[in-house]
Amino acid sequence: MRILLHRADGDTGPWIKDFSKFMPEAEVAVWRADEKKRPCDYAVLWSPPEEMLVELGDVKAAFLTGAGVDGVLKFGDLLPRHLPIIRLDDAGMGIQMAEYVTHAVLRYFRRFDEYEAQARAGQWAPLAPHRKEDFAIGVLGMGVLGTRVLQALAPFGFPLRGWSRGEKNVAGVQCFHGAGGLDTFLRGSRVLVCMLPLTPETSNLVDRTNMSKLPAGAFLINVARGAHLAEPDLLTLIKSGHIAAATLDVLRNEPLPAQHPFWQEPRITITPHIAALTVRRESVQQICDKIRRIEAGEMVEGIVDRNRGY
Numbered sequence: 001m002r003i004l005l006h007r008a009d010g011d012t013g014p015w016i017k018d019f020s021k022f023m024p025e026a027e028v029a030v031w032r033a034d035e036k037k038r039p040c041d042y043a044v045l046w047s048p049p050e051e052m053l054v055e056l057g058d059v060k061a062a063f064l065t066g067a068g069v070d071g072v073l074k075f076g077d078l079l080p081r082h083l084p085i086i087r088l089d090d091a092g093m094g095i096q097m098a099e100y101v102t103h104a105v106l107r108y109f110r111r112f113d114e115y116e117a118q119a120r121a122g123q124w125a126p127l128a129p130h131r132k133e134d135f136a137i138g139v140l141g142m143g144v145l146g147t148r149v150l151q152a153l154a155p156f157g158f159p160l161r162g163w164s165r166g167e168k169n170v171a172g173v174q175c176f177h178g179a180g181g182l183d184t185f186l187r188g189s190r191v192l193v194c195m196l197p198l199t200p201e202t203s204n205l206v207d208r209t210n211m212s213k214l215p216a217g218a219f220l221i222n223v224a225r226g227a228h229l230a231e232p233d234l235l236t237l238i239k240s241g242h243i244a245a246a247t248l249d250v251l252r253n254e255p256l257p258a259q260h261p262f263w264q265e266p267r268i269t270i271t272p273h274i275a276a277l278t279v280r281r282e283s284v285q286q287i288c289d290k291i292r293r294i295e296a297g298e299m300v301e302g303i304v305d306r307n308r309g310y
């Protein structure tokens with residue numbers, strides 16, 4: 001068994017060590033632009049360079065070391081047609097997303113952002129608490145990670161809503177789906193959490209038109225991809241007060257350029273794409289389990305549907 005590994009950061013040593021732990025029989029070959037590889041059975045990569053794609057022609061599957069697939073699907077027809085692309089299913093990301101989104105929701109609900117500003121100004125001034133019934137949380141995307149976030153929020157008693165492509169029925173969550181369900185979903189969501197994959201259908205979905213449908217004083221949390229959000233529209237709606245505040249982990253240009261107006265807007269909190277980091281050990285274990293199942297002729301979870309785009 002030979003596995004072709006690419007890491008953009010070049011830090012392949014710990015990955016090779018983990019593969020030797022979970023699949024000692026496999027040889028891991030590190031992809032390098034200046035070196036032609038012997039044929040490999042599987043590839044493990046994340047946002048590969050275009051020159052690597054020719055080497056994917058003969059592998060049985062390409063495993064992504066992330067949950068989002070836009071970094072690979074962007075190559076379109078350059079990707080071998082038959083190649084199964086398999087994304088991570090949670091693999092330690094779900095709990096991190098749950099922590100991140102729960103923290104952001106509670107920060108706004110308990111007005112900790114405002115108390116932080118007051119404390120810096122030396123002010124002692126209790127604010128009127130928000131009411132849970134006015135604080136419905138709407139999660140765009142009820143997939144592996146969106147569902148985990150909804151589960152984490154459930155014990156706090158917020159009204160929960162979710163939007164997906166296909167119809168769903170999740171206990172304790174008011175479910176909406178498709179273009180037809182979006183308006184009603186938005187109109188009742190005081191906090192909008194974007195957890196969608198980036199596809200042609202979801203790109204720019206969080207724009208002025210859709211954000212204007214949220215109740216006045218709404219909050220936005222984007223942990224999906226920067227291109228879901230029309231950035232100038234958010235600034236306009238923050239300035240008008242329609243959006244009270246936003247937490248953005250993902251941006252159109254990463255790192256966010258130093259001159260970007262988001263840095264100067266105190267109602268926007270930026271984090272550097274860290275909402276859910278790849279947990280190497282769990283990811284390698286999951287990939288090795290799936291390789292074994294594929295070799296045994298079994299079905300595996302997480303195969304990307306290229307027509308759908310996720």
Ligand code: NDP
Nearest residue numbers: 067068141142143144145164165166197201223224275276
């Ligand atoms: P999944 O593929 O498991 O879930 C995607 C969800 O989005 C599904 O519920 C799907 O609906 C829904 N969806 C897709 N397209 C549409 C559409 N056009 N209209 C309505 N709903 C739609 O993805 P994950 O939960 O694993 O991950 C979500 C995203 O999170 C990733 O794609 C990635 O961009 C981002 N991410 C960000 C990280 C970070 O650190 N900031 C880390 C990891 C991931 P249905 O269920 O009907 O198919």
Ligand code: OXD
Nearest residue numbers: 065066067068069276
């Ligand atoms: C991912 C990410 O999609 O890290 O896994 O953003």
